[in-house]
Structures are given as structure tokens and as C-alpha cells.
Amino acid sequence: MAESKKATLALMYDFDRTLCTKDMQEYSFIPNVNMTPEEFWREANGLAAEHKMDRVLSYMYLMLSRARAARKSVRRESFVALGRDLEFYPGVDSWFDRINEFGETLGVEIEHYIISSGLREIIEGSSIFKNFREVFACEFLYDVDDVAQWPKNVVNYTTKTQFLFRINKGALDLSDDLAVNEYVPEDRRPVPFRNMLYIGDGMTDVPCMKLVRVNGGFSIAVYPPGREDTAENLLRDGRADFIFPADYSAGSELEKTVLDIVRKMAVTDSLKRRGASQMEMVSQ
Numbered sequence: 037m038a039e040s041k042k043a044t045l046a047l048m049y050d051f052d053r054t055l056c057t058k059d060m061q062e063y064s065f066i067p068n069v070n071m072t073p074e075e076f077w078r079e080a081n082g083l084a085a086e087h088k089m090d091r092v093l094s095y096m097y098l099m100l101s102r103a104r105a106a107r108k109s110v111r112r113e114s115f116v117a118l119g120r121d122l123e124f125y126p127g128v129d130s131w132f133d134r135i136n137e138f139g140e141t142l143g144v145e146i147e148h149y150i151i152s153s154g155l156r157e158i159i160e161g162s163s164i165f166k167n168f169r170e171v172f173a174c175e176f177l178y179d180v181d182d183v184a185q186w187p188k189n190v191v192n193y194t195t196k197t198q199f200l201f202r203i204n205k206g207a208l209d210l211s212d213d214l215a216v217n218e219y220v221p222e223d224r225r226p227v228p229f230r231n232m233l234y235i236g237d238g239m240t241d242v243p244c245m246k247l248v249r250v251n252g253g254f255s256i257a258v259y260p261p262g263r264e265d266t267a268e269n270l271l272r273d274g275r276a277d278f279i280f281p282a283d284y285s286a287g288s289e290l291e292k293t294v295l296d297i298v299r300k301m302a303v304t305d306s307l308k309r310r311g312a313s314q315m316e317m318v319s320q
Contacts (some may be wrong), residue, residue, distance in 0.1 A: 041307040043144045045298060046227045047135065048204050048244070050236035051152035051159060051173070054258055054282070058120045060154045061099065063121040069102040072209040076102070092153050092192045096174060099155075100184055110184040112157055112176070118165050119161020124260075127284030127291070132167035138295055147227070151199045151234075152264060153191050164176050170208050172199040193240035197247050200234075225314060229253050230308075233294065237282070238266050245275045254297050258282040258290065278305060 052059045062073045069076075076098065084094035095206050103110045123199040131147055137145035147169040150159060156173035158238075159165055178190035189210060198216065202208055206226040207215035222228065229251030237258050245255035257276040267279035280290040 043147045043231060043302065044227050044310070045139065045144050045231045045301050046233070047146060047294075048151055048200070048232065048234045050238075050241050051150050053260070054235060054237045055164070056124050056162075057260070060118070060158045061095070062301060063123065064118045065099065065103075065158075068108055069106040071102065084246070091188065091190055091235065092174060092190050095189060096155075096187050096190070098289050100176075107298060111182045112178050112184070113182065115155060115157035115176070115184070119158045120166070122158070124164065125282040125284055125287065127286065128164060130286070131284040131291075132164070134291070135298070139298060139302075142299065142303045144298070144305070145296070149199070149203060151191065151196050153193070153196075153240060159283065163190050171200075172210075177259070191231040194243055196241075197243045200229075200232065200244060200247055203232070204229060228305070231305060233301075242270070242275050245270065249275070251289045254295070256279075256280065256290070260289065269314055301317045
């Protein structure tokens with residue numbers, strides 16, 4: 037029998053306050069339009085309430101509106117440049133290489149994904165963008181002069197879950213609605229749910245955390261030191277398997293637990309494959 041390809045594990049992350057220390061707009065964009073974070077989010081939420089609109093669409097609209105009022109560029113390259121100013125939690129910069137190297141010792145391939153309501157363009161400009169197989173996030177549509185005109189993709193707390201199925205089925209092209217909805221037997225899906233780990237920080241991650249957990253995967257809630265209330269609620273309510281301070285450093289409790297999860301996934305996948313192989317042999 038031909039040797040089967042190695043198992044693929046997917047580590048999926050929220051971005052704001054999960055990998056970087058605050059909402060990505062707060063590092064440079066909001067100060068550049070002469071607002072405080074409190075002013076910007078209050079106006080964005082007020083706009084959403086007034087017009088009964090999605091809060092993510094509201095903040096995207098306000099970004100364009102406030103940037104133009106402050107005579108700031110809304111070209112794609114300008115949004116990407118904002119990514120250079122992001123600050124990450126300890127250990128994030130080397131995290132992906134360390135996790136990948138551990139996966140190699142177990143004979144599994146690890147893929148990293150972002151599922152975020154933040155702006156993809158800003159993530160693209162960050163130092164860690166190169167580590168991700170794909171980034172699913174909000175994005176603007178640009179005209180021929182590279183100027184933002186309209187939201188192209190919007191990711192809110194419930195639409196986040198579609199990307200779990202896209203990763204599960206390998207249907208990563210957002211323009212392809214057929215592949216993500218097409219029936220694919222569980223044993224033929226590139227990334228089984230049991231091989232998924234979702235890491236987030238708050239209530240907007242609940243649908244993804246819950247979906248991954250009920251299908252055999254794991255979820256972890258991280259929090260800034262001293263601000264564990266939300267994470268504790270996620271653990272208490274059965275949304276997260278574990279909670280940890282957002283410390284991605286080598287030897288941290290977060291890293292130790294993720295390595296144990298990766299190890300368990302690798303063993304479980306190996307046993308599943310072995311059982312399937314034997315079943316195939318006796319069925320011939």
C-alpha cells in the first residue's frame with residue numbers, strides 16, 4: 037500500500053489582542069486621524085446603533101470617512117504600511133518557527149491561519165504575515181488608482197466560522213462558494229476538525245471556539261496579564277479548553293500546552309489512519 041501523506045494540523049488565531057497587544061487601528065491609524073481610541077470606537081459603535089448596521093462595516097466606513105476628513109491616504113499601500121507599527125505579545129515573532137519545528141519532529145505539517153475582524157492590509161504589513169498559510173480578515177476593494185472604495189470582505193464574529201469549514205475542506209478561495217458547501221467525506225478533508233486548534237481572546241471568538249471544540253479540536257483563550265476575567269468566563273462556560281496569559285515565549289505555559297495538544301493530535305491522527313488502513317485491507 038502506498039505511503040499516506042503526512043497529517044496536517046491547523047493552528048488558527050484571532051489577531052487583535054490575541055497576537056498584537058491592542059486593536060490594530062489603535063497603533064497608528066487612529067492617532068493619524070486626530071482621534072483617541074475611545075472616540076473612534078464610540079463613534080463607530082454609535083454609527084452602527086443608529087443605522088442598525090454591522091459593527092465591522094461601521095468601523096470600516098468610519099476609517100475611510102475619518103481618513104479623508106483628516107486628508108490621510110486611503111490607498112492600499114498606506115494601510116499596509118500601518119502594519120509596521122504593530123506590537124506583539126512576548127514570543128510571537130519566534131512562535132511559528134518553534135511550533136513548526138516541533139511538528140516536524142512528530143512527522144506532521146502545521147499550518148497557521150488568521151481569522152480576524154481586523155484589516156487584512158494592516159496584517160500584511162506586519163512582521164509575522166509571512167508565517168500564515170492564509171489570512172481571513174476584512175479588506176477593502178480598491179479602484180485602478182489603488183484607492184479604497186468599498187468593503188471587499190467582511191469578517192464578523194459569526195461569519196468567522198465559515199473559515200473553519202474552508203480550512204477543513206481546503207476551500208481557501210473566498211470567491212468559490214461551491215467548494216466550501218460541497219459534500220466531502222470526513223476522511224477526505226485536508227484538515228479534520230480534530231486537528232484544529234483555535235486561539236482567541238474574547239467573546240467574538242466564541243462561535244469558532246465552540247465549533248472547533250464540539251468537533252474534536254481544541255480552543256485556548258489568552259489574556260493580557262491581570263485581565264483574565266473574560267478568559268475565565270470562556271473557560272467556565274465551556275467555550276475554551278484552557279486559558280493562559282498571552283505569553284508566546286519559549287517555555288511558557290501557553291507553549292507547553294500547545295505542544296502537548298500538537299502531540300496528542302499527531303498520535304490521534306496516526307491511530308485513525310492506521311485503523312482506516314486496516315479496515316481497507318480487510319474489506320478488500
